[in-house]
Amino acid sequence: MRTNIILECQETKERLYLTSKNKQHNPDKLRLKKYSPRLRRRAWFVEVNK
Known part of the structure; x- marks a missing residue:
C-alpha cells in the first residue's frame, strides 16, 4: 500500500515536495x-512525519 509523504530540506528545513512510497518495500x-x-x-531532502 502506497502512502503520501512530505520531503523536508535538511539545510533550510523547508517542506517543498509531496510524494508517495510503498512502506512494505x-x-x-x-x-x-x-x-x-x-x-x-540541489540539496538532500528527507522524509518527515505529517
Missing part, C-alpha cells in the same frame, strides 16, 4: 536529492 526514511529554490541548487 521501503520501511526506512526516504532520502532524495532535489532542487531547493532558496539555495538555488
Whole structure:
C-alpha cells in the first residue's frame, strides 16, 4: 500500500515536495536529492512525519 509523504530540506528545513512510497518495500526514511529554490541548487531532502 502506497502512502503520501512530505520531503523536508535538511539545510533550510523547508517542506517543498509531496510524494508517495510503498512502506512494505521501503520501511526506512526516504532520502532524495532535489532542487531547493532558496539555495538555488540541489540539496538532500528527507522524509518527515505529517
